[in-house]
Amino acid sequence: MAWYRQFRNILRPSRLQRDLQKELAFHVSERAEELRQSGMSEADADRTAHLQFGNLTAQIERTRDMDIPQYLEAVLRNLRLAVRSLAKAPAFSLTVILTLALGIGANSAVFSAIDAVLLRPLPFPNGDALLLITQAQLKNSESSVAPVRLEDWNRLNSTLLGISGYYAQDSSELSGEMPEKMKCEYVAPRFLQVLGVAPELGRDFTTQEEHDGGPNAVLISDRLWRRRFSGAPDVLGKTLHFGKSSYPVIGVMPRSFQFPDREVDAWFPSAPDYTYARSRELTWFTAIGRLKPGVTLAQARDNLVTVQSNLARQFPKPDAEISPRVELLKESTVGSVKRSLWILFGSVSLLLLIACTNIAALLMSRATGRQHEIAVRFSLGATRISVVAQELAEVFVLALLGAVLGLLVATGASAAFRSLARDLPRIDEIALNWRIVAYCLVCAVATTLLSGLLPAMRSTRRSLSSSLASAGRSQVSGRNPLQLALVGAQVALAVTLLAGAGLLLRSFQQLGRVYPGFDPRHILTLHVATTWAETGDPAGGKQRLDRILDGLSTLPGVEAAASSAFLPGLPNEYQLELNTAEGRAETEPKMRGFARFVTPTYFATLGIPLLAGELCRDDPGRSLIVVNRSFANQYLHGAGAVGHTLLVQGNGYVPPGHISGIVGDARENGMDHEPPPTAYWCGNVLQPGTFFLVRTHGEPAAMTETVRRRIHEIEPMRSVYDITPLSDHISDAYAENRLRTILLACFAVTAVSLACVGLYGTLSYLVSLRRREVALRLALGALRNQVVGQFLAVGLRTAVLGCVAGLVLAAAFARPLSGMLFGVSPTDTVTIAGVLAIVLVVSAAASLIPAVRAARVEPMQALREE
Amino acid sequence: MGDKKNDILQGTLVLLVLRTLASNKRMHGYAITARIHQVSEELLRVEEGSLYPALHRMEQEGWIKAEWGKTEKNREARFYSLSALGRKRLQQEEESWRRLTEGVARVIRYA
Numbered sequence: 001m002a003w004y005r006q007f008r009n010i011l012r013p014s015r016l017q018r019d020l021q022k023e024l025a026f027h028v029s030e031r032a033e034e035l036r037q038s039g040m041s042e043a044d045a046d047r048t049a050h051l052q053f054g055n056l057t058a059q060i061e062r063t064r065d066m067d068i069p070q071y072l073e074a075v076l077r078n079l080r081l082a083v084r085s086l087a088k089a090p091a092f093s094l095t096v097i098l099t100l101a102l103g104i105g106a107n108s109a110v111f112s113a114i115d116a117v118l119l120r121p122l123p124f125p126n127g128d129a130l131l132l133i134t135q136a137q138l139k140n141s142e143s144s145v146a147p148v149r150l151e152d153w154n155r156l157n158s159t160l161l162g163i164s165g166y167y168a169q170d171s172s173e174l175s176g177e178m179p180e181k182m183k184c185e186y187v188a189p190r191f192l193q194v195l196g197v198a199p200e201l202g203r204d205f206t207t208q209e210e211h212d213g214g215p216n217a218v219l220i221s222d223r224l225w226r227r228r229f230s231g232a233p234d235v236l237g238k239t240l241h242f243g244k245s246s247y248p249v250i251g252v253m254p255r256s257f258q259f260p261d262r263e264v265d266a267w268f269p270s271a272p273d274y275t276y277a278r279s280r281e282l283t284w285f286t287a288i289g290r291l292k293p294g295v296t297l298a299q300a301r302d303n304l305v306t307v308q309s310n311l312a313r314q315f316p317k318p319d320a321e322i323s324p325r326v327e328l329l330k331e332s333t334v335g336s337v338k339r340s341l342w343i344l345f346g347s348v349s350l351l352l353l354i355a356c357t358n359i360a361a362l363l364m365s366r367a368t369g370r371q372h373e374i375a376v377r378f379s380l381g382a383t384r385i386s387v388v389a390q391e392l393a394e395v396f397v398l399a400l401l402g403a404v405l406g407l408l409v410a411t412g413a414s415a416a417f418r419s420l421a422r423d424l425p426r427i428d429e430i431a432l433n434w435r436i437v438a439y440c441l442v443c444a445v446a447t448t449l450l451s452g453l454l455p456a457m458r459s460t461r462r463s464l465s466s467s468l469a470s471a472g473r474s475q476v477s478g479r480n481p482l483q484l485a486l487v488g489a490q491v492a493l494a495v496t497l498l499a500g501a502g503l504l505l506r507s508f509q510q511l512g513r514v515y516p517g518f519d520p521r522h523i524l525t526l527h528v529a530t531t532w533a534e535t536g537d538p539a540g541g542k543q544r545l546d547r548i549l550d551g552l553s554t555l556p557g558v559e560a561a562a563s564s565a566f567l568p569g570l571p572n573e574y575q576l577e578l579n580t581a582e583g584r585a586e587t588e589p590k591m592r593g594f595a596r597f598v599t600p601t602y603f604a605t606l607g608i609p610l611l612a613g614e615l616c617r618d619d620p621g622r623s624l625i626v627v628n629r630s631f632a633n634q635y636l637h638g639a640g641a642v643g644h645t646l647l648v649q650g651n652g653y654v655p656p657g658h659i660s661g662i663v664g665d666a667r668e669n670g671m672d673h674e675p676p677p678t679a680y681w682c683g684n685v686l687q688p689g690t691f692f693l694v695r696t697h698g699e700p701a702a703m704t705e706t707v708r709r710r711i712h713e714i715e716p717m718r719s720v721y722d723i724t725p726l727s728d729h730i731s732d733a734y735a736e737n738r739l740r741t742i743l744l745a746c747f748a749v750t751a752v753s754l755a756c757v758g759l760y761g762t763l764s765y766l767v768s769l770r771r772r773e774v775a776l777r778l779a780l781g782a783l784r785n786q787v788v789g790q791f792l793a794v795g796l797r798t799a800v801l802g803c804v805a806g807l808v809l810a811a812a813f814a815r816p817l818s819g820m821l822f823g824v825s826p827t828d829t830v831t832i833a834g835v836l837a838i839v840l841v842v843s844a845a846a847s848l849i850p851a852v853r854a855a856r857v858e859p860m861q862a863l864r865e866e
Numbered sequence: 867m868g869d870k871k872n873d874i875l876q877g878t879l880v881l882l883v884l885r886t887l888a889s890n891k892r893m894h895g896y897a898i899t900a901r902i903h904q905v906s907e908e909l910l911r912v913e914e915g916s917l918y919p920a921l922h923r924m925e926q927e928g929w930i931k932a933e934w935g936k937t938e939k940n941r942e943a944r945f946y947s948l949s950a951l952g953r954k955r956l957q958q959e960e961e962s963w964r965r966l967t968e969g970v971a972r973v974i975r976y977a
Contacts, residue, residue, distance in 0.1 A: 019944070022944075023895065023943070026896065026941065026942070027894075027895050027914060062918075063919045066923040
């Protein structure tokens with residue numbers, strides 16, 4: 001523990017000094033006292049005691065050395081000295097601190113996002129052991145799992161602690177005056193065990209409650225508990241009302257439990273022995289599992305494949321066509337943003353590197369001014385290490401202050417992050433914590449070494465300092481290639497960032513120019529709450545749907561109304577493998593298309609034109625479909641498609657359909673995707689998640705209340721929710737894209753400004769260094785434009801070399817970026833030309849100011865100065 | 867530096883201080899010198915110049931504890947007392963001292 005006490009002493013040196021003084025003085029006075037008692041005179045006694053003790057100050061110092069470790073004291077002395085010398089150069093210090101605050105702040109902000117989203121496990125006990133399990137059927141991308149198969153997998157596997165599942169349904173809670181929409185999750189048995197979470201209040205579902213016909217029960221979220229029950233502890237046993245039934249609350253989940261998303265209000269058991277749950281064809285669960293300790297993902301996958309192949313022998317239809325797919329739940333949650341985040345991290349790291357380079361150049365300029373001081377220290381016997389340590393201490397003090405400010409920047413930035421990108425996965429887990437603070441400190445140390453070491457080593461070269469002793473007046477010009485190289489490096493890094501940002505911006509611009517094949521403006525989308533149970537009565541559901549659509553389309557200000565299972569213009573995973581009724585030759589390509597389920601009014605509402613045949617009607621006898629042009633051209637020889645009947649392979653839900661017409665191609669799967677082959681099934685039913693689409697004359701958002709009131713008149717027991725213009729949905733889908741672009745553009749602009757400041761600063765410094773030389777030349781008859789041209793050339797040469805290096809770097813950087821580009825190649829000439837133009841113009845401006853200033857030197861004045 | 871014949875052999879100071887503190891509850895620096903001087907029948911005299919650095923080093927090592935207190939004459943002084951760690955250290959020091967003297971004695975007698 002000696003170091004701790006020593007450390008404490010170092011923090012309060014004056015107190016230590018006082019104590020030592022007192023202790024030793026006491027000793028001397030005791031001695032004197034004793035001498036007096038033995039008969040010596042008072043003056044003699046004092047003198048003898050002091051003589052015997054020796055030099056008090058020296059004794060104090062010797063004792064003090066025992067209390068304070070030398071190296072710590074040296075560090076502290078260096079820091080004190082650093083603070084003092086920095087206080088004398090406030091402009092320099094402030095520049096460095098602000099530059100670093102920006103660099104470290106941006107870096108830490110992005111790191112905090114990476115930490116929360118990618119690095120930390122999901123917020124469940126041992127969250128890295130959680131899996132997402134899906135079933136693939138033939139080539140169809142089917143993601144949900146049949147309840148009965150989920151139970152089989154759970155029973156027969158040997159690598160998982162358990163498998164459970166869930167599906168969502170928005171329901172109307174009827175306790176209040178108006179029906180309130182609640183987001184409900186229906187969960188398979190073992191749901192909470194698999195996730196490893198227990199209710200905060202109350203209990204999990206009992207086995208009885210998980211049986212069909214068992215007692216009703218509901219677990220509620222912390223959010224609902226606070227909203228509806230004001231967080232009252234006696235909530236257990238109170239009831240929620242859905243349809244004709246009431247459900248007693250049996251537990252409240254912890255606030256941190258937001259699964260599958262933060263919107264969930266309540267969890268209900270979904271009985272595995274429910275009639276429809278026994279079908280091997282009907283799939284509805286999103287399945288999750290938990291690995292047994294020590295089991296790898298690959299082992300679990302192999303095990304489930306084996307289990308499924310056994311099931312395939314037992315139930316050849318349909319299990320032989322089904323294969324399980326397993327991935328880490330975390331991967332599936334955050335996989336989409338992974339690349340974006342790493343790209344951003346790369347960009348801010350480049351930015352920090354530019355900041356470091358900038359500071360290194362500044363330090364070098366400063367060091368030249370201090371060569372005299374350094375020479376003096378060397379001549380007084382300082383070692384090179386101690387001088388370097390002193391210089392690094394200065395940079396470290398600045399870096400530390402920069403990091404503290406940077407932490408503030410990071411906190412602000414992560415708050416902005418959260419509000420800008422609400423839909424990113426795990427975004428609300430971003431928070432300031434000790435890991436971010438530690439990261440900032442690491443950044444401070446790294447920047448100290450990166451920016452401080454080179455200048456410190458250079459300025460302490462013995463030969464340099466001795467040669468300087470003889471320099472002085474007679475020196476004319478010095479070459480500073482290293483400083484200019486550093487500036488060039490900054491320009492290169494800035495070009496890299498700007499090129500990346502430029503490509504993303506161009507992609508965005510291209511995206512806006514695409515004609516989507518339908519008109520997304522003036523469309524209001526909304527949901528009307530319904531339950532899966534109601535889908536058991538298709539005729540009733542159909543009537544209800546028609547009644548709502550009639551009610552909506554007759555509203556003044558509404559042109560048309562339709563419903564669809566999926567939002568137009570947003571990615572849809574529902575891809576089916578199809579075949580014609582007469583069959584297709586083996587040689588023909590497999591017929592695969594995206595399925596969309598719509599009402600006949602869909603095409604009029606969205607403005608998708610009919611190209612051939614006729615639009616589908618609701619035909620109770622058979623289901624009619626309309627295919628888009630891509631589908632017809634690709635699989636059915638264009639116009640000949642009308643009249644064919646399509647069969648769906650391996651999907652129990654979708655009936656065969658008769659093609660009645662062909663419509664125009666629309667970018668149904670997103671603006672950045674070519675229109676895929678699509679088949680529209682006519683005759684949508686009302687089911688959870690169904691979208692109503694209303695085309696309005698004017699601003700769609702203005703119709704919100706009118707539409708809500710109309711539906712309430714028609715369906716007083718159902719809540720209406722998520723009333724949002726379609727254009728908002730589409731733009732939300734690009735939120736991540738946009739955020740990434742905005743951030744990268746911000747970083748790039750910062751980088752360019754930093755590089756310009758670097759160029760300006762270094763050139764100004766060179767000018768000041770060569771002031772007398774310029775004055776002499778002017779006095780001897782040099783023209784002022786020659787002087788301007790000379791310095792401008794230095795600046796531009798540096799910028800051009802930087803640009804060339806930057807283009808090489810940008811080419812390397814473009815590779816990870818290429819998957820994010822749309823309609824632009826990574827080597828887009830327009831972008832590159834733009835970037836070069838911007839950088840060269842700006843650096844010319846930055847060099848012009850010092851160059852002109854050099855030419856304005858008054859020869860006589862400058863020469864007389866010294 | 868004057869006459870060194872009563873000076874304490876390098877390295878034995880720690881032993882002497884620890885031993886002195888072991889049989890007295892708490893003492894200030896002057897009392898420790900006086901005690902050693904008296905018990906050794908004036909054979910040993912502790913140099914002030916080495917006593918205080920030694921005391922402070924031993925304190926840092928955790929062998930002795932220090933606190934401010936009043937003497938019987940009501941003057942403020944820094945009192946030292948032995949810690950548990952110091953007691954252990956004392957045993958080691960005594961053991962090595964015993965071995966040293968025994969060894970030296972044998973050399974004197976038989977060499």
